[in-house]
Amino acid sequence: MSTVTTTPTAGGTPAVPAPSSGSRRPLRATRQDERYRRGVGRWFVLAAAILVALLMLSPFVIMVLNAFKSPAEYSQDGPLSIPKELYLEGVQNFWTRTNFPQKLWNSVFISALVAVFGTLLSLLSAYAIGVGRIKGRLWIVTLFLVANMLPQEALIYPLFDMAQKVGLSNSQWSIIIIFTVIQAAFGTYLLASVLGTFPPALLEAAQLDGAGRWRILWQVVYPIVKPTLGVLMIFFFIWTWNEFFIPLVMLTTNDTQTIPIALASLQGDRMMDAPTTNAGALVSLVPALIFFLIFQRTLTRGVTAGAVK
């Protein structure tokens, strides 16, 4: 967020003069390591860190344990026992009640299109702002940033009205359009600051070769910022996947809803016994988990980049 105003001092300014700077020979490093590996205290710290990890994981463990446990067994043995036999009705219940494959498709469809369109829109705007140095760009970027901070409640009723007027009520396209713009507001801000540092020499060389702006965008700029665009797409996909409020309001029937809405709307239903609830939560988080595992590396790099860039 703060990237417009901050540039973290890369590497830091060494306030304390390091006594042996530049002479970190392997020999010394090993001695250092050995020194670190002594002591009992470190085991206590490790135990504490593991305890925190267990606390963080416990809801997941409880969820998995009870997703496959029959209601009878649950009331008898409680939530912490390991299921004696695999009870699959919870998953089945949830699967058929929500028509899960359809919800999965809805979520994938909406999130994927938003990811592509949002990145494209960000790139175009950021090209004008970062490379073209449009006049008043600071204001434009600020405006986009503010837009990103707006509570969605301050947009929802007019958006709802507009969607009805143009025949997009209960349409996934309304969600796709809205989130393309909301995500692109952030994407433009991020990409503009990246493209602002684009090596001018490259641009000038391309200009001398007679390339127009359109060609420079796709043949010079695009290949270089491709990794950033990739991170942006993953972000947009996940953010849209997890969105709750606007889809809740705009998607009013079963066949258009996304996974989080489907799960939430089953709440309080008589059918939602312990295994169904847990299986529902489990099934709903699996796609996000798979996606996360696939893109973990790109993502952790991206979280960092988003923070300091």
Add this chain to the structure above:
Amino acid sequence: MTTRTDTVPEAGPGPAREASRATAAPRRRRRPAWLPYLPYLLPGAVAFVVVIGYPFAMNVYYSLFKWRGGMAPMRWYGLGNYADLMHDSAFWTSFQNSIAMVLAMVVAPTVIGLVLAAVLFDYLGRRFGPRVAAFLRATYYLPQILPVAVAGVLWNWILNAQTGALNVILRGIGIENPPNWLGDTTTALPSVMLVLIWVQIGYPVVIFMSALQRVDPELYEAAELDGAGWWRRFRAITIPQIRPETFVVTLTCTVAALKVFGPIYVLTRGGPESSTLVPSYYSYLNFFDKSKVGYGAAVATVLTLVIIVVAVVILALQSRAERREQEGR
């Protein structure tokens, strides 16, 4: 993002950048070279106006009317909705609860995240290897990847008074009347806060750990040779060095805390007796439940103003801290 750190540190699209650019390319044409780039901004500008600008203006406009929504007649009410808000105890409760949300989503995760990140990076990472640290970090981050509505549904069940996992366990170890966590006015808000801390904590841990990688390890080594203990090093090196990231986390999380809706919707729906009501949910209630569209729009407008003011204050504090640091050195 990763490749561009080698260029001159710049302060965003501002005069500093302009200057460095002028030196890099001295013979730049004087006539507005940006004009031909305008078409590239056009799609974004149009989309922005249609999806964000116009709806936001309309929302402010609605807030000046009494309107039940849809085809119902709109009656001019001026600033009446805002005046009514001032005497509406639910409105004040919702903003009071926002403070609790900031505690749960900003203050607690940032403080805990800072300590966890420092312990993982500077202590455990060195004594047990980076793999241990990376594994622990992943477990802390896990709640962040699941859709917040899914997390809410799961916790809603765990905290359920009769059949929920927590109370079944508590009864199992002999506690007769475990609290109705989400159903009691005294425990609902703290319960929601704990869930939010759980959801939120991974974010600062990941950001801070990557920030620490940026810090020169020799700083720590030097301090250690000088006899500084872990706590002294944490306070004298870690905290000042990662201040930029701390501001980023504070700003993004505060905005998120003020906007929070999903967890409240799936955990408590603002209840019992408004004890967990937040502004965004209150505005939603007015829009779609009570059909008081003008009133809901007013709540949303006030919330927007509060968010912008808070964000500006945080950004101002940040630039002041930076200026001070530059002067101090």
